[in-house]
Structure formats: C-alpha cells, structure tokens
Amino acid sequence: xxxxxxxxxxxxxxxxxxxxxxxxxxxxxxxxxxxxxxxxxxxxxxxxxxxxxxxxxxxxxxxxxxxxxxxxxxxxxxxxxxxxxxxxxxxxxxxxxxxxxxxxxxxxxxxxxxxxxxxxxxxxxxxxxxxxx
Amino acid sequence: xxxxxxxxxxxxxxxxxxxxxxxxxxxxxxxxxxxxxxxxxxxxxxxxxxxxxxxxxxxxxxxxxxxxxxxxxxxxxxxxxxxxxxxxxxxxxxxxxxxxxxxxxxxxxxxxxxxxxxxxxxxxxxxxxxxxxxxxxxxxxxxxxxxxxxxxxxxxxxxxxxxxxxxxxxxxxxxxxxxxxxxxxxxxxxxxxxxxxxxxxxxxxxxxxxxxxxxxxxxxxxxxxxxxxxxxxxxxxxxxxxxxxxxxx
Numbered sequence: 387x388x389x390x391x392x393x394x395x396x397x398x399x400x401x402x403x404x405x406x407x408x409x410x411x412x413x414x415x416x417x418x419x420x421x422x423x424x425x426x427x428x429x430x431x432x433x434x435x436x437x438x439x440x441x442x443x444x445x446x447x448x449x450x451x452x453x454x455x456x457x458x459x460x461x462x463x464x465x466x467x468x469x470x471x472x473x474x475x476x477x478x479x480x481x482x483x484x485x486x487x488x489x490x491x492x493x494x495x496x497x498x499x500x501x502x503x504x505x506x507x508x509x510x511x512x513x514x515x516x517x518x519x
Numbered sequence: 520x521x522x523x524x525x526x527x528x529x530x531x532x533x534x535x536x537x538x539x540x541x542x543x544x545x546x547x548x549x550x551x552x553x554x555x556x557x558x559x560x561x562x563x564x565x566x567x568x569x570x571x572x573x574x575x576x577x578x579x580x581x582x583x584x585x586x587x588x589x590x591x592x593x594x595x596x597x598x599x600x601x602x603x604x605x606x607x608x609x610x611x612x613x614x615x616x617x618x619x620x621x622x623x624x625x626x627x628x629x630x631x632x633x634x635x636x637x638x639x640x641x642x643x644x645x646x647x648x649x650x651x652x653x654x655x656x657x658x659x660x661x662x663x664x665x666x667x668x669x670x671x672x673x674x675x676x677x678x679x680x681x682x683x684x685x686x687x688x689x690x691x692x693x694x695x696x697x698x699x700x701x702x703x704x705x706x707x708x709x710x711x712x713x714x715x716x717x718x719x720x721x722x723x724x725x726x727x728x729x730x731x732x733x734x735x736x737x738x739x740x741x742x743x744x745x746x747x748x749x750x751x752x753x754x755x756x757x758x759x760x761x762x763x764x765x766x767x768x
Contacts, residue, residue: 406614406646406647406648408613408614408646410612410613419614421614421648423647423649424649425614425648425649425650425651
C-alpha cells in the first residue's frame with residue numbers, strides 16, 4: 387500500500403512538471419528551448435524534427451535545454467522527449483524563405499555543366515563515328 | 520432634502536470610493552504567439568463604480584523580466600470622455616515571467632488634502648515559464664505575491680506581502696476592488712471596496728468571488744511630502760497589484 391502511495395505521489399509530481407517547448411527563428415536556424423513548468427531546463431533531451439511523419443533531423447538539447455537545427459521546411463513538428471513519460475510535440479510554421487545549402491547548390495551546378503558538356507561530346511562523337519563509317 | 524444636504528450626501532459617496540492605479544494586459548497568461556502581442560492599459564479609476572479619473576503620463580512605465588528592466592517610451596494617450604489614460608503594445612518574444620509596472624505622477628486630491636501615488640503592477644506568464652513571479656522589482660512600495668498571480672480560478676485565495684522601502688509593511692490596510700465591467704450593483708457602499716489588514720509580517724489574504732480582474736491596493740503614508748502652493752502635503756503611497764481570475768470553460 388505504501389508503495390502504491392509513493393508511486394501515485396511520484397506521478398502527481400510528474401504531472402506538476404509538465405514539459406514545455408518553445409521554438410523561434412534565428413537567421414537560418416530554429417532555436418528550440420525545452421523546459422519543465424517552473425523553468426527547469428530539459429537537459430540532454432532528444433529532439434526530433436518531423437515532416438510528413440518522417441524524422442528529417444534530430445539533435446539533443448544542451449545544459450540550458452536549448453537546441454539549434456537548420457531550417458529545412460516551412461512547416462514541421464518538433465518532438466522533445468524528456469523521458470519519464472514527458473514528451474511534448476508542437477507544430478512549427480514560418481513563412482521565412484528556405485535558403486538552400488550553398489555548397490550543395492554549387493556542386494549541383496558544376497555537375498550540371500559537366501553533364502551538359504559530356505552530353506555534347508557524346509552527341510558529336512556519335513555523329514563523327516557514324517560519318518567515319 | 521434641501522440642496523445643501525444633497526451636496527453633503529454626494530460628497531460622502533465620492534469619499535467612499537477608492538482610487539486605484541490600473542495596469543492591465545490583454546492576456547495574463549500566454550500560451551501561443553497569437554496572445555503574445557500584449558496591449559497594456561494604464562488607468563486611474565474607481566474600478567467597481569467604473570468612474571474614470573484623469574491619468575497624467577506616468578513618470579515611469581516598463582517591464583521587468585529575467586532580472587532586467589525595460590522602460591517604455593511608446594505610451595500612447597487615449598481618452599475616455601475628458602479623462603486621459605494610456606496604452607502601449609509589447610511583443611513577448613520568449614518564455615518568461617513579465618512584471619509590467621507604472622509609477623504615476625502623484626495626483627492631488629483636494630477633498631482629502633493629500634497627494635496619491637499608486638505604484639501599480641501586474642504579472643504575466645509566457646509559455647509556462649513560471650519562475651520569478653515572487654521576485655520584488657525594486658519599487659518603493661510593492662506587493663510580492665505569495666499566491667502565483669496568474670492562472671487563478673474565481674474563488675481562489677490571493678495572498679501577498681506588502682513591502683515599503685524593501686521592508687514588510689505591518690498593519691497596513693489593503694483595499695480590494697473588482698474591475699466591474701459587467702455593470703454589477705453592490706448591495707451597499709460597504710461592499711464596493713473590500714478591506715483586509717496585513718499581519719506583523721506584512722502579509723494578507725483575500726478570496727476572490729468573481730471571475731475577472733481584481734485590484735489590491737496597500738496604502739501607507741510616504742516618508743516624503745510634496746509641496747504645492749507653498750504648503751506641504753502628505754503623500755498616500757499605494758502598492759497596487761492586479762490579478763485575473765477565470766471560470767472553468
């Protein structure tokens with residue numbers, strides 16, 4: 387009976403410390419702050435960024451309950467797992483323009499040019515090959 | 520009843536009403552970004568009777584949060600009939616407990632030959648931060664909540680501690696009025712302003728029977744007088760706090 391009472395008390399305490407999640411834009415990043423009611427940070431808590439029911443990014447919060455992720459979509463869900471039955475999911479929306487990764491876009495640009503040149507060489511090479519026959 | 524008697528009765532009725540500084544935000548708790556753009560209203564009024572008094576531009580108005588004070592410079596004068604009051608907007612950008620306050624220009628009440636200075640505050644919680652609502656913000660006199668001053672239901676008891684120059688103000692009268700926006704009628708004059716006294720530790724409690732905004736005004740005589748027309752007058756210094764109660768939905 388004493389054990390049951392202790393467990394009930396434990397859960398009552400948990401309820402009083404509900405998990406909060408707050409997110410805001412900082413440049414091209416989303417800053418996620420997670421804390422328990424009463425401003426106790428959710429330290430080292432797993433953070434999942436979910437888009438179309440798929441986890442597209444994940445990270446963990448620091449000592450202050452803060453995590454930063456790159457903004458990859460205009461609408462997604464943020465799920466913070468504070469363990470011990472503490473889990474909070476919020477929907478985050480922003481109309482901020484998504485900036486593509488410059489390195490990636492440069493690589494794609496180079497690949498496109500190389501591909502185009504290769505296509506031209508193959509085309510004229512094929513014509514030359516037919517003419518020689 | 521002759522005309523003279525009527526004037527006497529009217530004078531007594533006016534004296535029965537309590538003056539209150541008012542600082543009220545559009546939301547006492549913030550759960551989402553739509554609620555986060557606060558409109559703060561500053562008034563000087565008899566809250567239950569709804570009688571406005573003129574409020575000169577406050578000497579100082581601002582917000583105290585996370586140990587920092589921000590003074591507002593964007594107060595806008597509004598009119599209710601001939602009476603002035605002020606408003607400002609403030610966007611809450613992150614979780615925190617925000618203490619909005621006003622230190623008004625002392626008002627001279629000729630009927631009582633006294634200046635009235637009601638230093639008024641209200642406390643807002645944003646995104647369940649819930650830390651720091653019991654911190655003094657360094658006002659000359661202020662009420663420190665002993666009950667969390669937001670997220671209250673009607674019928675809850677509100678307890679506070681009155682400080683004057685940082686020390687507990689014992690045996691201080693605390694006047695309490697309901698901001699009557701519903702046109703309620705009191706059964707008699709004694710019901711309009713409720714009163715409690717602080718104990719030896721400067722503490723008081725009061726149960727709030729209605730949903731809405733409640734003002735608590737702890738009154739003391741200031742240690743400084745104000746000169747007017749070559750004569751010194753005492754100053755009634757008030758520590759005022761406004762809290763909101765709600766009903767179950």
